[in-house]
Amino acid sequence: MNAILSAAELAHELAGSRPPVLLDVRWQLGGPDQRPAYDSGHLPGAVFVDLDRELAGPPGAGGRHPLPDPEAFGAVMRRAGVRRGEPVVVYDGGLGWAAARAWWLLRWTGHEEVRVLDGGLAAWRAAGGPVTAEVPAPAEGDFKPSPGAMGLLDADGAAALARSGVLLDARAGERYRGEVEPIDPVGGHVPGAVSAPTTSNVGDDGLFLPAGELASRFSELGAAAGGAAVGVYCGSGVSGAHEVLALAVAGVRAALYAGSWSEWSRDPGRPVATGPLPG
Template sequence: MTYATLISAADLAGHLDDANWLVIDCRHDLANPDAGAQAYAAGHIPRARFAHLDKILSGAKNGADGKFKGRHPLPERQAFIDAMQELGVGKGTQVVAYDAHGGMFAARLWWLLRWVGHVQVAVLDGGLPAWQAQGGELSTATPAPVRGDLQEQAPLVSTVDVGNVVANLDSKALTVIDARAADRYRGENETLDAVGGHIPGAKNRFFKDNLGADGRFKSADALRAEWNALIDSPQTAVMQCGSGVTACHNLLALEVAGLPGARLYPGSWSEWSSDSSRPVATGAQP
């Protein structure tokens, strides 16, 4: 069986020792970039490897033209594949990504692997808290990875760039969804980017609204109902956030809901707001 969206802690426990399974710890703290590695060293799911958001799951902040691409731009495809191979990901590896933050960072790895065509990747539903709640042990051992043979395949996901989003200001052909908290969307309490506000016309769907009170994803039916009330079609929907990370959580929720096809704007608000010629909206959504 292939897990391509979510996996429960109980199901992971039953496969933890399978040779073709690989668990990757994606814990991170935007305010303290060393926190994830420190947490991994203090205790992680047995046999798990660690993938740093800034070093593996993101690329250079400035493009070849010198333009700022956002705080967490996509890595170069081959560099990402090389990093995944180094961690032990092969063409047939079932990857399970987890964090301790409701999936906000694990979903980025899920999306990136789909970006290079790898379908066997899932997010641990409920993350590390769910693992520990069902009696899962932690380890401080760092396994020696055996290099995998992951190769790029046809991508399973797609993106838009800033030019597409600029053009949409007039065409309004796309529904842009902002995954940040409501206060940052409104332009309040902005601590990560120099300018507060949102892309004009964008709607707000805080990524944590995909989760229930237990920290796990809501049911497919519940997510489908909520998302259908927000977008006309996933094929014309674009997900963004502050830097293209938590937007992946909304993309994962759409997949869980059976609504595939939405696209990612990787640069997101951090790229958009870096150019003063682009308009900024503030306040609550209409």
């Protein structure tokens, strides 16, 4: 199953005999709560899920967005009507990072039929898709999480993969190089990691690049299907999930370092590299 689908494909599925459960996970880093935006208009039938409170655990030593407790996550998904073996489509405002986080969590906890709406709500509106302010009341789902279906790295695993495989840093290049660090305690990157900003996975229209173009991009960075093991990190495990999603579209399996730089940089015992990766 392709990890993403277009607005036209989603409209077709919603009109079919097996419509997917829709999750609205609009979110802005450091921005306002997106529940009011959801209340003012969302895809018909979509249930709002809050990233900070429901797709992450409390911030702390494990980073700004550590993984949520699997059982708590499962309860959120059941409240949203998620069922075993039934399709789920996740969307956000258009950036794709929050939707990818929900996609990754569902895949990691064992749900096999989950996809991201390419371009999110912006693409849906551009295609003439309807929105509503009506808040649904879905029947309770039966999804029970079984973690482990997607690769997951801790700090030691990320450090080891940077030496033995390919560890991609999904943040902006200037943060990777340590030129600026607007959020976390220290600027720079995991030694050996390769700069691969997730913003380069999409075009000017906000849609993912074609699978072949993504495959070429990642291959040039050393991450190719059937090649060395691949891992991804970012600031706090959100945009990194988007990179894992892009890799999946390109046919490359990748693990996520969920704690990412917000965990790594809090530990003074962890080494920090700055500047470009030596050629």
